[in-house]
Each structure stands twice: as structure tokens, then as C-alpha cells.
Amino acid sequence: MIKKLGLVILSLTLLIGGCAEQKLLEKIGLITLAGYDLNEDGKVVTTAVIRQVDPEFQSMVTTSSAVNDSSLGALTEINRKTTKKLMQGQMRITLFGETLATEGIGSFLNTLSKNSSTSSGILLAMTAGNAKELLEYPYKNINDVGQEIYKLIEQNVDAELVTSSTLHEVSQDYYSVGRDMIIPIIERKEEVIEVTGVALFNKDKLVGQLPAKDSFYLLLIRGKFKSGKFETTIPGDIFSSNQSDSSEPVPVVLDTISSTKKLKLTDKNVPEFELQINLNGRILELDAEMDFDNPVEIEKLEKAINQSLTEELKSILDYCQEINSDVFGLGKQYRSQVRNSKLTHESWHAKYPTAKVNIKINFKILRSGVFE
Amino acid sequence: MSNKFFKNMFKKKESKQQAQSDSSSLKNKSINNHSHDKKLISPDKAKFISLIEKESNNPSDLKTKFITEDYTLFYIENLVDSRVLNKHILPVVLKNPNSSPSELKFQLQIPEANMTENLELAILELFSGAALIHKNGYPTVLLAKINTRESRSLSAPENESQVIGSQVGFNESLSTNESLVRRYIRTPDLYIKKLTVGKISNTTVSILYLKSIASEEMVQTLQQRITDLKIDALLDSSFLAEMIDDNSLSPFPQMLLTERPDRFCDGLLNGKLGILVDGSSMAVICPHSFIEFFQSREDQNLRWPIASFLRLLRFSAVFLSIFLTPLYVAALTFHYEVIPQSLLVPLSESRALVPFPPIIEALLLELIIELLREAGARLPTKVGQTIGIVGGIVIGTAAVQAGITSNILIIIVALSALASFTTPSYMMGNVIRAIRFPIIILAGFWGFYGIMLGFCFLLIHLIKQSSLGTPYTAPFYPPRWVDWRDSIIRLPLPLTNLRPTSSRAKKRKKYEEEPIDPEKS
Structure with a gap:
């Protein structure tokens, strides 16, 4: 009896097994990139980069776009134009047009996070201007736009030139109180695509932009900074041995070996913060004569670098406060240090513009390069 | 509470004694087996x-x-x-x-x-x-x-070759095999018990064990199982092993068949029992746990880091062999999301020409490989090799060119077939290859979920098995932490001084350190 029952269950499960939805690799079109824009009527324009495989054409990449009220609705629209069923599982990048970002991308983050077939490791980026235009431009040297943009951003994230903007990290900022999200901005310059800056958000709306070189300072405050290279300028008159005209600023290229960051709330009423950053680094390039064996000289140089870094940080902080985007996570620190603060996004952003941050930077030169 | 404990202890002792007396009575029985309804010899x-x-x-x-x-x-x-x-x-x-x-x-x-x-x-x-x-x-x-028996001279074991170590194998003569074992273990402790099995064939079966090490109860059990056999003939030890296995219905062998005297003696020295069957060149070692089927005798002959490396290689080969093809089938049928981007293009390009769904493609190719292997095993050595190579190349290349299979699958199938041949036991290698098929089918129906289902089923089955009453999946389940030292890795010899728990040896330590004379030092 039990054996018979087992047999019935086995045969039933095998029959039901046929009901599992098959997604045969060669029968689906893979969306590798999706770009979202907002048109004049307030509708979403979705542009998808689709990779399809056909025995005759081998592998080919096409872009296709549709207009609809919602992002998933537009996908269905695009599906009507393709021979293969479109799937999002291999999507690596989602782009947002500038107008859409200004309106808010919260609902898109929500949809992406809920989609079980897309990983939380997909990268987000904003296009300067329209995403559709950037994607549909007939590039001469780029075969697969989706792959190209993915590699571009991934490489820059690995080199610590821009902040990592995976869906996981961005939605963490979006859903938690006290830190606003940032995503990189890409732009088409003639035939190439490049990372041009960082988009700063207040909740889910674009409020400001910073040039790409400033993303170093954002990285420095937001998290651990390990291997990035950065450039700053110091006044030329600190070098005693410098014969050339000393008033011009001198560029220095530095390379950090390690950094530690300490953020502390010192006064919760203002609120006032103390930001202490210790950096160990080496000098890669210095456009001036300098005696590196002299500790006094080095101390002078360190001081000058500290000074310039502090000034730059200060100006970025001021800008962020002006546009009311707390990308540094001051609110997080406030929330963790003030008991029963019951901080909400609104209440924090009422305080944030008037917050005071005392910046202390301690840069140490460990190495000055080796002559061969 | 404590009272109860002691009572239990006494009970255990009693039962042990009983077992011993049982064993002596059994011995008598086997000797006087033929004197039941005696026919006497006529003086005339x-x-x-x-x-x-x-x-x-x-x-x-x-x-x-x-x-x-x-x-x-x-x-x-x-x-x-x-x-x-x-x-x-x-x-x-x-x-x-x-x-x-x-x-x-x-x-x-x-x-x-x-x-x-x-x-x-x-x-x-x-x-x-x-x-x-x-x-x-x-x-x-x-x-x-004054019996004479024609027997093959001693030769190297053909099915269990090893690079370093002795190159002699058992042959079909029971007395030669016993003498081989005696030559490895020269001690009066080595005990040989003779039984006769088979109503018609009257085959002599010897149980070998080290009296001071092997567990009495286990000898008892084994002897009982052999004497209880009601069969007409016993032609090979593999047949005996299947008959006296704890679960004869399982595809997994629970006793090791070996033709290497050194592997056999290794088992005896670990407190296990050995069975030699007259007329069979394969000896049986029991109890044997699942993990021990993947250990080679050669591991003891190599330095420990190398031996550990080879063992890890073998264990990963088992997983590879069972799960690689199912993973391919599942990923291409259901889970395109997990395919790395760099692999996506070559994979889909090679798949685009194939007219079958991945499950049919995989089953077809696995079947071809199995056919090649079986043909190679049945044919004479020289022809078999040629067939293997020619068949492999011709079918492999032609199948891809004809667009029946993708070339990536050919690599995967060849790899998993190769991996299954690394198992030192032929019996276990066959099982590893065979259980792949149901898992491929499950993967084709349900994707990763199906593979997981198959894996769970396999795991439950393995945990359920026992070998001569000892757990089959030891030392992992039940966990015997000390035995891990000589399981998927092999630690240096001083650290593997203990006999495996599952052999229930009377002496746990392989060698005792001699007490240092206080006067001398």
C-alpha cells in the first residue's frame, strides 16, 4: 500500500515536473542593460540592450525602446518587437536619464530590488542627458554598449575612482535614514563613453552633481579608502629651494596606502561633528625640486597637503549642505550617538544644512618614490 | 541514576561473555558439521x-x-x-x-x-x-x-594499480592468498577461521582477523551471516559480499573488494575483518565506511601533504562527476542568470545549433561515453584501447560538427567521466557514474531544485546505510572528530595513531609508546 502510494506520488511529481517554466538559453533574449528616461508626457521611455544568439548571425546586440507608464510595462512592449522572449536575469547595468533622476528613481529601485531574477549586484548609473540617446548612438568602435558601460564602471569602481553603485549599496542608502545615495554619471564624448561625475541625491531625487575628480573626497568620508590615487595642488612658495616663481600652485599626485576615518558628534544641538582622517601615502609626482631627506621640508609639505585637502573637503561639504544632500552619512552618526533621536529623513534634512563639521586631516608621507 | 548506569554496564559485560561462549559453540558446530547423521565406513x-x-x-x-x-x-x-x-x-x-x-x-x-x-x-x-x-x-x-591445484602465478593487480608500493595481487588459490597475508603479518595473532559455503560447490571461505584487535562481536556477526547463507554455489567473493551486506538493495557497496594484499592487511591491522574465498582473486574487507572507498592504499606511501592533496582531488572529483553535467543541464534549462557573462556568449553560440533541449543532449552524450567504456571493458585489451580512442575522437568531433551536441558539453561529460575513474574502488566508481543519470533527469525537470532534491535523497540514503552494523558515513555522521585526521586528508603518521572508531577495535592505539625507564634517564 505504502509502496503503491509512493509510486503514485513519484509519477505525479514527475508529471508535474513538466510544468516548471523552462528558460532555454538559446530561446531567450537577454537584456544586458536597461535605460530609463522620462519623456515630455511624463511617461517612461525604456531602452533595452538585448543580446540574442542566432545560428546564422552568431551573437548580436540590438537596442530597442518603448514608451509606457511603468518600467515593466515597457518591457512587455519591447517583447512585441523581438523574436525571443526577453529575460532580465543577465542584466548588469541600469541607467537613468537626467530628467528621470530629477523626478525621482525610488520606484525603480523598489522594482529592481523585488525582481528575483536580477541580482542585487547590478550597477546603477545616471546619464548626462538622455539614456536613450547614449545607447542608440551608432558607435564605431563599440560592439556591445551594455558590456562596454558595465566594464567601464566596474573598472573605475575597482580602481576606486568612483563609488561602487551596486543596487545593494544604493538601496541600503535609499531605505535607511541618515545617508543619501550617490551614483556615477556617464556621458558620451564623441565616440567614447566616459565617467564624468557623481550624482548626488536627496532621498530619491537628483539634487546636485560633482565632477569625477571630487569622488575621491566622497570615498574618503563614506568608507574605507585603500588604494586610490588622487591629485591636489599646494602653494608653490613652501619650497625654500624652489627657484622658479614661487607664487604659482604646484600639482601633487598622491597615492594612499591606508586611511582611517573617525566621525564623531561633539554637539547634538547644533549639530556639530568632528571628522578626523588619517592618511598614509606616498608621493608619486611632484612638479618641484624638493629635498626629501630633510624632515623639516617633509613636514612643510605634509602641512601644505593637509591644508589643501581640508579646503577641498570643506568646499564639497558646503556644496552638499547647500543642496541638502547628506552623502557623507552624518545623519547615520547622529542617529547612532543620540539616544531616542527618532530620526526621520525629513527631520534630519531640516538640521543637516546648518550642521557644522570640523575637519582634521593628518596626511603622512611614508615614501617618496624610488630612483632606479 | 548511577545505579542504573552500573546495571547497564554489567548487562553489557554479561552479553559480551555470552557472545564469547556463543562463538566457541559455533566453532564446534562448524567442525562437527558433517557428523550429524553419520554414515559409517564399512570395514569390509x-x-x-x-x-x-x-x-x-x-x-x-x-x-x-x-x-x-x-x-x-x-x-x-x-x-x-x-x-x-x-x-x-x-x-x-x-x-x-x-x-x-x-x-x-x-x-x-x-x-x-x-x-x-x-x-x-x-x-x-x-x-x-x-x-x-x-x-x-x-x-x-x-x-x-595430496591435492594439487593449477593456479595462476602471482601477478600485479590489474584493477587497482598504484605507482608506489608493492605490485603483487591475490590470485585464485586460497592457500596462496593466505600465505600472502601471512607474509605481511607474521604473528600468531592472525587468526584464520574456515567455513564452507554452498550446498553444491562446497567452497572454502576464510575469515581473517587479528585476535587481539578485532571486535569479537563483529566476528560473531560476520560468521553468523556467512553460515546462515543458503545458497547452492559460491563462485566469487563479490557475490558473497553482496549476500552478506547490511543492505543488499543499495547500489553502494558496503564491503570493500580488493585484490591487493597490502590493502587487505592494512584493513586487518585497523581491526577490520577480512574474507578470502577459494577460487576468487578478490578479498573482502569489512566494515568499510563510504569515505574509505575513496582512499587509496598508496596514500599511506606518499608524504602526507601530497597524500592529502590527492585525496582532496579524488573527493572533489566525486562531486564533479556527479554534479557537473546536471549543473550544466539545470543552468541552461532554467537558470540562465547564474552563467558568468564571459561564458554566456560561447555557451549560447554553441548551443544555438543544437536541436535538442539540454537534458536530451546531456543524456545522449553520457550514454555514448558509457557505451564506449563498456565496449572498452568487454573487448580484449588491445582492441578495447583502440575502440576507446577512435570512438572518443570520431564520435566527439563528429557529434559537434553535426550539431547534435555543444562542444562545451563534450568537455563537461569527458571531465565527469574522467573524474569518476579516479575512485580507487571499481565497484564504487561504477556507482558514482550510474547515480549521475537520475540527477541529470531531475535537473532537466526541476533545475537546481531537482539537483538539490537528488542530493538530499542521496545523502539520506547514505546516512541510512551501515556496514556490518557500523555507520556508513562515519566519521562525518555520526561525527568522530579524531577520525577526521585520516579521512579526506591524511595528517602525518604520529597524528593518525588511532584505529578508526567504526572498526570497534579492542586496542584503539596502533602502537603504544614505550615507558621511559626512570633509572636510565
């Missing part, structure tokens, strides 16, 4: 001859020779050593025509000669190569054991 010459002819059905190779008026000799031609018969038996009998059989026994210069009154025993010995000497008027018969 003519009567005895007719009795022998009747009982043995008078086969054409039964020779009856009248040496003197009173002495009659019976033997089976070709089973006895005619040289010994002519040189050592006939002259002695002729010289002492008047001595009784019992006196004659001491004059014969042969290794073994017995007296018996039992006709059945006499007939049995006659057919295993003894010469019967009967004297008119005496109710006993002299059994001169």
Missing part, C-alpha cells in the same frame, strides 16, 4: 568399494587402485598430485603391508594425513583432492591430502 573391502561408488555416483575420473590384497586406494584423477602419490604413498604402503591405517599415517611423508570414520567427510575430502586409503577389516579410512 567389497562393501566399502560399492559404498564409495554409490555415494560418489561413480564418476569416470574416480580411480580405484588395489595396492595389496587388503589395501585399496581411491582418488580423483587430476585432483591429486600424482608425483607424491607414486613417490611417497605407494612405496610406503607396499613396504608395510601389514601395518594398520593408523600406523601407516605416521609413516607417510606428506604434510597432512587424517583418520576418519565418517563416510560423508571422506567423500568430501575425496572431491577436494585427498587420496583415501582403506584397509580391509578396519572401520576407519586414511585421508592423505
